Amino acid sequence: MLTTFPEPGDVILSDERNHASLIDGIRLSPARREIVAHNDVATVRRMLERGRAGEPGERFVVVESLFSMDGDEAPLVQYAEACAATGAHLIVDEAHAVGIYGGRGTGLIEERGVADRVFLSINAAGKALGVAGAFVAGPAWAIDYLIQRARPFIFSTAPPPALASALDASLDIVEGEPQRRARLRAAVETLRARLATAGVPAGAGSSHIIPIFVGDNGAAVAVAEALQACGFDVRAIRPPTVPPGTARLRVSVNVNLTDDLIDRFVPALTSALTGVGAGL
Ligand SMILES: Cc1ncc(COP(=O)(O)O)c(C=O)c1O
Numbered sequence: 206m207l208t209t210f211p212e213p214g215d216v217i218l219s220d221e222r223n224h225a226s227l228i229d230g231i232r233l234s235p236a237r238r239e240i241v242a243h244n245d246v247a248t249v250r251r252m253l254e255r256g257r258a259g260e261p262g263e264r265f266v267v268v269e270s271l272f273s274m275d276g277d278e279a280p281l282v283q284y285a286e287a288c289a290a291t292g293a294h295l296i297v298d299e300a301h302a303v304g305i306y307g308g309r310g311t312g313l314i315e316e317r318g319v320a321d322r323v324f325l326s327i328n329a330a331g332k333a334l335g336v337a338g339a340f341v342a343g344p345a346w347a348i349d350y351l352i353q354r355a356r357p358f359i360f361s362t363a364p365p366p367a368l369a370s371a372l373d374a375s376l377d378i379v380e381g382e383p384q385r386r387a388r389l390r391a392a393v394e395t396l397r398a399r400l401a402t403a404g405v406p407a408g409a410g411s412s413h414i415i416p417i418f419v420g421d422n423g424a425a426v427a428v429a430e431a432l433q434a435c436g437f438d439v440r441a442i443r444p445p446t447v448p449p450g451t452a453r454l455r456v457s458v459n460v461n462l463t464d465d466l467i468d469r470f471v472p473a474l475t476s477a478l479t480g481v482g483a484g485l
Contacts, residue, residue, distance in 0.1 A: 206296065206325055206341055207267070209355040211236035214262040218249055220279065222272050227298055231267065243272075246283040253291040264293040265324075270313035271301040274447050274455060276414030281313060285322035294324035301414060303379075304333030310379035310386060311342075334375045338364050385460050389413060392462045399471045405478065407456075416442075417454040417474070424481040425452035431477035437470055 207230030211217055215236035219227065222243045231238050241248050249266055256264045266288055268279040281297065288295040299312035307315030314323050325343035330336040341351060351358060378385075393413050400407045400415070408416040419425040422443045429441035432454070443452045454474075 206327065206351065206355070207231055207234045208357065209351055210294070210325075210347075211263065211265050215265065216252075216256070216262055217265045217267055218252055220244065220268045220272075222275065223267060223269060224273055224298060224300070227267055227269070236262075236265070244277070244280055246280050246287065249284065250287045253287050253293045256293065257291045264288075264291070265296055266293055267296045267298075269298040269300065270326075271299075271305075271412055271414065273301055273414065274442055274453075275416055276301075276408050276412040277410050278313060278412070281317045281319050281323075285317075285319035288324075289322045295319075295322065296325050296327070297323050298327045298329075300327065300329035300332055300339075301412075303328040304375075305386060305389065305413065308383070310383065330372050330375070334372065334379070336368060336371045336375050338368055338372065340372070389458065389460045392460070392467070393458050395464060396456075396458055396462065396467050396470070399467055400474075403471055403475050405471075405474060406483070408453075413458040415456040415458065417456060417478075419452050419454065419478070419481070419483050420450055421481075422452045424483060425454060427481045428474075428477040428483065429454055431480060432470075432473055435469070435473045437473065 207217070207227070211234045213235040217231050217234060217236045217238045218241050219231050219238055220243055221240050239252060253264055256262070266284055268284060270279055270281060272279070284295055287293070297314055299314065302312040304310050306313045309315060312326065312328070314320050314326055325341055325347060327339060327341055329339045331338070341348065393411065397407065397411070397415065406418045408418070419428055425441035425443060429439055432439045439454050439456055441452060442455045447453060
């Protein structure tokens with residue numbers, strides 16, 4: 206997508222916390238790139254206005270709908286409005302939102318009601334969809350254009366049909382079993398409430414991605430290892446994946462997290478954090 210639609214002379218505005226795959230796609234694109242501070246709608250709006258004021262080239266805004274390491278949302282409504290008002294094109298990576306949000310489970314674009322103002326979305330299938338690979342969603346003409354023009358698509362072997370079939374089955378489950386999303390939301394609410402009561406330094410928000418900030422790299426690894434020894438597959442995320450000094454655990458809640466597991470997880474976490482002297 207990012208090497209096919211933006212052309213020389215165009216500009217891509219990219220959130221500074223975008224995933225490496227977006228960064229690499231943007232680097233491979235012939236368009237000029239501008240990195241924008243995280244969720245800085247005012248700056249994006251200003252840069253888009255410059256485009257409308259006569260600066261040549263198309264403008265693309267590229268964001269994740271739910272950021273992978275912080276679990277916070279992009280202000281999609283504001284971005285969609287700004288893009289619509291200035292003729293810019295909004296590209297949204299729904300990797301962590303597809304299958305989780307929206308009445309039909311298609312993601313945050315659906316949940317926030319901006320589908321008519323988003324140009325294209327990228328939907329990674331290896332997260333909630335439980336498969337692998339990804340698909341692009343957007344207007345038929347744009348998908349057709351990609352099929353005809355996207356070199357990485359044209360000049361590489363197609364995914365095996367079994368993968369497409371598994372993805373198809375996964376999408377049926379997402380659409381047909383919304384109760385799974387409700388169960389996930391309930392588990393997230395319970396865990397977030399318990400973490401808050403225990404005074405754990407968890408990231409704000411309401412998503413299933415809950416960063417637990419530790420700060421020091423070694424301490425984050427020690428906490429993760431202590432939790433892994435108790436049977437919890439929690440990983441420490443360190444720079445360069447996140448900014449220096451913000452090493453963290455990345456807790457990702459899945460639909461099978463029971464109250465019983467939460468009851469065991471929170472004390473294990475607080476004891477591991479206390480063990481490394483992380484302030485509680
Ligand atoms: C926001 C985001 N986009 C894209 C990807 C790429 O997904 P995959 O590794 O399944 O291709 C990831 C994976 O971590 C991601 O977090």
